Amino acid sequence: MWVQNFEQWFTGQIGPLEAFVMALLLGIVGLYLVAKWREYVLAGRRAEYDVDTFAAQMGEAGLNRELARAVYEYLQEVQMVPFPMLPGDALYEKLGMTAGDVEETVYDLLVRTGRVLLPGQLTSPPETLEELVRYIQTSPLAAKSITR
DSSP states (O other): OHHHHHHHHHHHHHHHHHHHHHHHHHHHHHHHHHHHHHHHHHHHHTTTOOHHHHHHHHHHTTOOHHHHHHHHHHHHHTSOOOSOOOTTOBTTTTSOOOHHHHHHHHHHHHHHTTBOOOTTOOSSOOOBHHHHHHHHHHSOBOOOOOOO
């Protein structure tokens, strides 16, 4: 008996349930399309920018160009930033990184560039690309061990 009642109840819910699921899916697709459109617009506006212009701008700010190049390439390859980046781009808002992404990026870049994190050195995470490059540059180089 309860099976028939359940079947009647469930068939009465299919209409509202379908509408809810459809609205949810449309919302997800809409957010995805907005994000892709944003990436497309940024890529178009920044078509003349690349790793070379980024490194040059960072060099003008007194930062190591090769280090800036390494940060740029890391972000495109590992964090998969799909558009050209500028030194003032916010890591969280513009690049869509999370706190975990930023922490992982800092540690990976320190290792890749042969640098070390001193205790207490990272009091607050970098918020822009320029701050990230500056942070990596000011981190001391790792001591090379001598083997006999």
